[in-house]
Amino acid sequence: MMDPATSVSNPTVDSTATSQEDRALFTPLNPDYPDLVKLRDVLDSHNFNVEGIERTYQIPLPVLLSEPFYQVLWRTREETSLDLLVRLFLEGERISLAKFETIVEATGLEPWVECGLVRVDGSSVSAVVELFPFRGLWMTFDFKPHYTQPLSNYYVMGVASSTKTLSEITIRQPYEKVLDLGCGSGLQALLCSNHSEFAIGIDQNPRAINLAKFNAALNGITNVEFRQGDLFQPVEGEKFDLIVSNPPYVVSPPSDWIFRDGNRKDSEREGDAFCQMVVKEGAKYLNEGGYLEMLANWVHPREENWKVRLRGWFDDTECDAWVMQAGEQSSPNYANLWIKDTTSEANRKATFDQWMEYYESLKVDRISAGCIVMRKRSRADNYFCLEKMPDKWAKNAGNTIQRAFLFLDMLAKTSDEELLDTAFCRSPNIRLTQYLEPQENSWGLVQNQIRVMDPLPSRADMDSVAMALLTQCNGDLPVRTILEGICEGLKAEWEEVLPAGLAMTKGFLQRGLIWPPEHQEAPSEIAEKGFGASGSEEPDMKQQRDTL
Numbered sequence: 001m002m003d004p005a006t007s008v009s010n011p012t013v014d015s016t017a018t019s020q021e022d023r024a025l026f027t028p029l030n031p032d033y034p035d036l037v038k039l040r041d042v043l044d045s046h047n048f049n050v051e052g053i054e055r056t057y058q059i060p061l062p063v064l065l066s067e068p069f070y071q072v073l074w075r076t077r078e079e080t081s082l083d084l085l086v087r088l089f090l091e092g093e094r095i096s097l098a099k100f101e102t103i104v105e106a107t108g109l110e111p112w113v114e115c116g117l118v119r120v121d122g123s124s125v126s127a128v129v130e131l132f133p134f135r136g137l138w139m140t141f142d143f144k145p146h147y148t149q150p151l152s153n154y155y156v157m158g159v160a161s162s163t164k165t166l167s168e169i170t171i172r173q174p175y176e177k178v179l180d181l182g183c184g185s186g187l188q189a190l191l192c193s194n195h196s197e198f199a200i201g202i203d204q205n206p207r208a209i210n211l212a213k214f215n216a217a218l219n220g221i222t223n224v225e226f227r228q229g230d231l232f233q234p235v236e237g238e239k240f241d242l243i244v245s246n247p248p249y250v251v252s253p254p255s256d257w258i259f260r261d262g263n264r265k266d267s268e269r270e271g272d273a274f275c276q277m278v279v280k281e282g283a284k285y286l287n288e289g290g291y292l293e294m295l296a297n298w299v300h301p302r303e304e305n306w307k308v309r310l311r312g313w314f315d316d317t318e319c320d321a322w323v324m325q326a327g328e329q330s331s332p333n334y335a336n337l338w339i340k341d342t343t344s345e346a347n348r349k350a351t352f353d354q355w356m357e358y359y360e361s362l363k364v365d366r367i368s369a370g371c372i373v374m375r376k377r378s379r380a381d382n383y384f385c386l387e388k389m390p391d392k393w394a395k396n397a398g399n400t401i402q403r404a405f406l407f408l409d410m411l412a413k414t415s416d417e418e419l420l421d422t423a424f425c426r427s428p429n430i431r432l433t434q435y436l437e438p439q440e441n442s443w444g445l446v447q448n449q450i451r452v453m454d455p456l457p458s459r460a461d462m463d464s465v466a467m468a469l470l471t472q473c474n475g476d477l478p479v480r481t482i483l484e485g486i487c488e489g490l491k492a493e494w495e496e497v498l499p500a501g502l503a504m505t506k507g508f509l510q511r512g513l514i515w516p517p518e519h520q521e522a523p524s525e526i527a528e529k530g531f532g533a534s535g536s537e538e539p540d541m542k543q544q545r546d547t548l
């Protein structure tokens with residue numbers, strides 16, 4: 001068996017280990033151990049997969065994972081094979097060696113120990129890493145740390161809600177070459193390898209690279225490669241059709257937490273500079289027509305208009321950009337959100353003061369979070385769109401995002417006159433709600449609300465003109481005819497209605513509320529298929545305070 005203390009590929013990793021727990025975090029896995037897929041098959045045979053767990057315990061996996069450990073222990077009290085695997089790999093509990101040997105009878109104990117997944121201690125077995133089924137994959141990463149102790153710099157985070165958000169907005173179509181920047185345990189790269197010829201994951205953390213390689217081997221995925229290095233340096237000179245990144249976006253004072261703060265010690269990486277660098281640098285690594293999709297946080301400097309500043313990130317990138325803002329917070333609230341769970345109570349005030357001093361030094365009052373989608377379109381009038389993010393992402397939101405880009409292309413090529421002559425169709429994914437209030441002898445309309453269902457769910461109030469326009473887009477009536485009718489109804493002049501009518505039509509089209517007549521929506525096979533059934537999702541996937 002490998003000696004964890006001596007076999008780490010990067011010696012600096014072990015030299016920083018201080019406590020017993022910390023050293024355990026650095027125990028490397030062996031991605032080159034032969035036939036790792038056989039271990040996955042053993043897990044599968046005991047229903048240690050999303051469907052098996054959800055079927056057995058009758059709750060969605062994310063809910064099970066959010067329960068306190070004693071509740072999970074109670075759920076798993078019968079100690080079936082699945083109960084024991086849940087205890088071992090999801091809860092980090094020790095289980096009996098004899099029972100584990102029975103579970104892994106098909107392979108024997110040796111490969112589990114030799115590849116580094118479990119450690120035997122007398123008559124018990126413990127897991128070295130968390131082993132988590134997600135979208136048909138089995139992923140290893142570090143168990144959540146206890147914040148009463150200093151967090152290891154080399155901690156590799158698990159499937160956070162930011163991880164899920166990025167996987168949901170990823171445009172899943174066939175690609176030749178995909179890059180996952182800041183790949184961590186490798187999840188995004190592995191998901192992309194399913195619909196691309198080749199995927200590369202890069203990360204500065206050597207432990208992340210070790211776990212990502214292991215995860216690829218465990219899942220039998222061979223068209224993926226993981227490289228260690230800073231930002232884009234490991235892929236210098238290469239080009240990609242898709243770049244995805246869930247970067248260390250938290251705006252915080254310098255810290256050692258590479259997974260969250262991304263070398264903030266470097267003065268060039270202050271504030272939101274890391275995200276800005278991914279935008280600016282990433283654009284250079286895109287093939288023409290290629291997409292870059294990332295999560296980001298950005299600051300609102302006191303003396304600058306944040307929207308103008310953010311717009312500037314995309315200057316000279318030769319990319320169209322669509323920024324979806326999930327929300328914004330005052331800097332004290334933002335600091336508190338991040339500090340609350342990751343700092344022991346005794347240190348919380350001092351840490352908070354340190355974060356606030358940092359924001360003061362940057363003259364930052366507010367911070368936004370959101371998603372950025374870019375598409376390389378050189379020698380073109382690139383468009384930029386900043387809007388609020390939908391309430392919730394669905395699994396195949398990426399395809400809707402791609403459709404929005406296609407509709408934007410169509411708009412760019414269509415004159416206003418042509419637009420007026422087009423008979424658009426309403427999307428089947430919308431619902432309208434009208435709120436009526438009681439009046440003397442009848443009911444009066446007080447509010448129209450539109451609700452967009454999957455895959456980019458959102459909700460907005462609509463005035464009666466917008467409502468009239470949208471409801472009449474039935475594929476037969478050209479926009480001109482509908483607007484003429486609205487004019488007549490309002491007894492308004494054509495010149496008064498036209499600009500608003502055109503703007504609304506363009507907005508509806510961009511948001512996918514109406515479709516061009518020739519547009520056919522076929523469910524994406526790739527989005528549906530994934531690596532297998534994906535089980536339930538958490539009710540709210542909003543990206544916030546979630547990198548842990």
Ligand SMILES: C[S@@+](CC[C@H](N)C(=O)[O-])C[C@H]1O[C@@H](n2cnc3c(N)ncnc32)[C@H](O)[C@@H]1O
Pocket residue numbers: 157158159160162163166181182183184185186187188202203204205208229230231246247248249258259260261262263547
């Ligand atoms: C928020 S985590 C995302 C992990 C994973 N991709 C996911 O979606 O869950 C950010 C990752 O960026 C990596 N990272 C931090 N600084 C980096 C740098 N300078 N260059 C490359 N990767 C970096 C961290 O090690 C970490 O794995």
